Amino acid sequence: MAKKPAPPPADETPAPPLQAPGPNPMSTHQIWLAGLGAMAQAQAQGSKAFETLVSDGLAFQHKHQQQAQARFAEATERLSQFTQNIGQQASGRIDKLEHVFEERVARALHRLGMPTLQDMADLQARVADLEGQLAAHGKAGNQASQTPARKRPRKA
Secondary structure (H helix, E strand, O other): OOOOOOOOOOOOOOOOOOEOOOOOOOEHHHHHHHHHHHHHHHHHHOHHHHHHHHHHHHHHHHHHHHHHHHHHHHHHHHHHHHHHHHHHHHHHHHHHHHHHHHHHHHHHHHHOOOOOHHHHHHHHHHHHHHHHHHHHHHHHHHHHHHOOOOOOOOOO
16 A cells, blocks of 8 residues: 655645735635636626627727827828928929029030020011011012003103
8 A cells, every 4th residue: 555645844834825926926726716706707797798898899999990090190191291392302303403404405505506496586586577578568569560550641
């Protein structure tokens, strides 16, 4: 037969039960009993507790969705303002670059002797003016040639 273990000597104290770390230590037995109590309450309340938890969960979800949507809208607005500012800066720089490019091309064409757009417009205006004068002069000449010449009376 197996022998019983000898009892501990009187000067040794038994080991304390296992406890959870923290300011309010609880024994594992108390934790087990709390779990059983929660299970007993859940069974007693049944579907009513479940429905309450579901409605609480939905309210929590809606609240956080609204907060997330508000933050998203705020972030979208900030990004929109940021991109608008960047677009304006880029547009200004592009306009400046375009102006510098046009000036350089105009100077190069001038050195080559090419007429400017203003020179061409001035020439077109002069040609139109001269055509108008020529047409007016031509009408006067045509009218004189179309009228029959009067015969001069003969001197007797």
